[in-house]
Amino acid sequence: MIAALTLLLVFQLVGEVIARGLGLPIPGPVIGMALLFLALLLRGGPSEDVRQTAGQLLQHLSLLFVPAGTGIVLYGDRIAAEWLPLLAALFLSTFLAIAVTALVLSALTRKSRNPASGEIGR
Numbered sequence: 001m002i003a004a005l006t007l008l009l010v011f012q013l014v015g016e017v018i019a020r021g022l023g024l025p026i027p028g029p030v031i032g033m034a035l036l037f038l039a040l041l042l043r044g045g046p047s048e049d050v051r052q053t054a055g056q057l058l059q060h061l062s063l064l065f066v067p068a069g070t071g072i073v074l075y076g077d078r079i080a081a082e083w084l085p086l087l088a089a090l091f092l093s094t095f096l097a098i099a100v101t102a103l104v105l106s107a108l109t110r111k112s113r114n115p116a117s118g119e120i121g122r
Helices: 001-021 026-042 047-058 061-074 075-082 084-115
Strands: none
Touching: 001 026, 001 047, 047 061, 061 075, 075 084
């Protein structure tokens, strides 16, 4: 478990170094997760140790919401002062995510119904 946890943290660190070193607007952990995904693809999937460690982390995922709750309490006054732009951004981003998902699903469904157009649906 220690080796698998170390592996996960090393990928997060590498992602953080890349994000900060190149000044990317993408969070380092996201880059690290993408790199881990690529490494697992090349390797043929996760080992049993990595699978068990990831499962343990996911079981305790609720603990990761404690910092978010702390931030809401800490910045409660600012959130109260700027509730309207926050609410607008929340609704707009939710609407855009649903719309993009619907468009992608529609395109993929159309493509799968037309087998002559490609590999999907064969």
